[in-house]
Amino acid sequence: MSSMPTPRPPARSSTVLPHGADAPEPAYFADPAIDRLMGVVMSLASEVWILNDRLSAMERVLADKGVVTDGDRSAWAADPKVQRELDAERDAFVRGLMDHLLGVQVSRGVPHG
Amino acid sequence: MVEITSATVASRPTAARTSDTPTVTPGDLPAGPALAPRPADRPDRRFEAHQRFVLATKVHWSTRLYPALKAVTRARLEAARGRGELTAQDPQAVQRLLAPDPLMPFYAWLERHLQQMKYAGRDGLVRYHDGNRLLLEAWLAQADALSSLELDPGFQPPPYYEAFDVHQHPGGLLGDTLAGIVYEHGARSTTPLLQRHQDLHHRLTQAVRDRTTPGRLLDLGCGFGKSTEPFAQADPDLPITAVDLSPPCLRLAALNAHARGHTHMRFLQRDAAATGFADAAFDTVTSTMLLHELPPSHLRRVVAETHRLLAPGGWVVHLDFLVLSGDAFDRFIHHGHGRRNNEPFMQALDGLDLAALHREAGFREVDVVSFEEAPGTLGPDHTAWRFPWALVAARK
Numbered sequence: 316m317s318s319m320p321t322p323r324p325p326a327r328s329s330t331v332l333p334h335g336a337d338a339p340e341p342a343y344f345a346d347p348a349i350d351r352l353m354g355v356v357m358s359l360a361s362e363v364w365i366l367n368d369r370l371s372a373m374e375r376v377l378a379d380k381g382v383v384t385d386g387d388r389s390a391w392a393a394d395p396k397v398q399r400e401l402d403a404e405r406d407a408f409v410r411g412l413m414d415h416l417l418g419v420q421v422s423r424g425v426p427h428g
Numbered sequence: 429m430v431e432i433t434s435a436t437v438a439s440r441p442t443a444a445r446t447s448d449t450p451t452v453t454p455g456d457l458p459a460g461p462a463l464a465p466r467p468a469d470r471p472d473r474r475f476e477a478h479q480r481f482v483l484a485t486k487v488h489w490s491t492r493l494y495p496a497l498k499a500v501t502r503a504r505l506e507a508a509r510g511r512g513e514l515t516a517q518d519p520q521a522v523q524r525l526l527a528p529d530p531l532m533p534f535y536a537w538l539e540r541h542l543q544q545m546k547y548a549g550r551d552g553l554v555r556y557h558d559g560n561r562l563l564l565e566a567w568l569a570q571a572d573a574l575s576s577l578e579l580d581p582g583f584q585p586p587p588y589y590e591a592f593d594v595h596q597h598p599g600g601l602l603g604d605t606l607a608g609i610v611y612e613h614g615a616r617s618t619t620p621l622l623q624r625h626q627d628l629h630h631r632l633t634q635a636v637r638d639r640t641t642p643g644r645l646l647d648l649g650c651g652f653g654k655s656t657e658p659f660a661q662a663d664p665d666l667p668i669t670a671v672d673l674s675p676p677c678l679r680l681a682a683l684n685a686h687a688r689g690h691t692h693m694r695f696l697q698r699d700a701a702a703t704g705f706a707d708a709a710f711d712t713v714t715s716t717m718l719l720h721e722l723p724p725s726h727l728r729r730v731v732a733e734t735h736r737l738l739a740p741g742g743w744v745v746h747l748d749f750l751v752l753s754g755d756a757f758d759r760f761i762h763h764g765h766g767r768r769n770n771e772p773f774m775q776a777l778d779g780l781d782l783a784a785l786h787r788e789a790g791f792r793e794v795d796v797v798s799f800e801e802a803p804g805t806l807g808p809d810h811t812a813w814r815f816p817w818a819l820v821a822a823r824k
């Protein structure tokens with residue numbers, strides 16, 4: 316179907332200019348790994364907003380069509396069994412996210428020597 | 429409605445490029461053929477949400493991070509003075525002061541990478557328009573039938589223009605036929621706080637008209653015509669010539685002008701340093717955000733060229749970026765912006781004595797002044813980041 320833009324030919328100028336075709340991406344943090352991590356974080360942030368936006372649109376369309384009203388959502392209270400399931404999902408979500416801070420190894424490393 | 433087929437694009441003999449002013453003057457241009465309308469933007473909710481997220485983050489950077497960084501700098505400066513440390517008042521001193529501060533790398537990273545998030549990646553401008561490539565290329569190809577457009581297939585752009593991707597536009601403004609479309613879309617949010625970016629260009633038009641009657645107007649580095657358009661709106665009979673290096677931008681400019689019914693505008697692929705027009709061919713020469721894109725040696729040639737092109741008494745008016753306050757923090761931020769956003773000549777421009785340059789070129793009455801791009805932006809209550817807009821006006 317549609318094609319991506321043709322890759323640019325290498326720079327012909329002999330003038331040394333920053334950020335030219337061969338220039339490495341600059342690092343702003345003392346540890347350049349953080350620069351890359353910021354990329355992951357910001358990409359993730361955008362995806363979170365995109366999801367939020369889609370969900371909001373969905374909720375409003377459902378409300379407009381009378382399928383699910385805002386009141387329905389607010390009034391919905393999980394029965395105790397469902398609430399316990401939700402609580403467990405929430406705790407798993409938090410654990411999966413925050414356990415990384417403990418730096419626990421998930422498999423045995425190869426011993427030295 | 430005209431369907432776009434190969435027959436729609438009338439064949440047109442390639443005009444031999446001469447070094448003289450083209451014989452057709454803008455007032456004589458025919459209305460032109462009926463052209464198919466521009467393809468509509470594709471609806472894409474993901475794309476819109478991502479672009480709004482990037483813009484919102486840029487606004488946060490402008491209104492929250494930047495003022496915080498400025499406050500931090502002030503505090504560190506005062507602390508350094510309090511300790512009796514001699515602190516030079518230059519951008520390098522500011523950089524040293526801020527080096528240990530955690531805010532600085534985030535400020536810098538975001539300035540560079542928000543631009544990348546805007547243009548590149550799954551929800552970037554390049555991919556978005558690439559998804560409509562066939563229709564857009566067919567629409568753009570109609571420009572070659574317009575007598576208001578003159579492109580030179582043998583044109584050699586100056587080497588600096590192809591050496592890097594200006595303002596991080598992936599692939600630059602020469603290669604991809606859609607580069608002008610992408611650039612135009614991106615320009616909607618270059619200055620994140622301006623509700624209507626268009627106002628900026630109208631204000632330049634007003635600044636020109638405050639000084640002179642435009643007469644025969646030349647706009648240098650017109651891009652896709654955003655800076656040129658307000659002149660035609662103010663006076664539809666004004667003969668306007670506009671030049672740029674980028675055929676993708678020029679095609680878009682010509683099509684936009686045609687769609688708006690302008691019959692007195694022409695767009696040519698010319699180097700601002702050597703336009704090929706006759707001596708004294710224009711009464712007014714303008715440029716917007718061109719100077720900072722030029723290597724200083726090229727800029728000096730552009731200044732000389734503007735003098736040659738003007739009739740006696742004519743004005744040249746450039747709108748660009750200069751830190752006229754000389755403030756160390758402002759220079760640090762602005763020069764850093766140039767480095768971070770692939771604008772390698774921005775710092776050099778700030779170091780030039782443009783008034784002296786113009787006087788040496790033979791201009792009298794040279795003004796270099798701050799420019800208020802929107803109400804209140806020069807006032808003390810404006811705390812957000814902004815470009816250091818400046819006007820350079822000189823009379824022959």
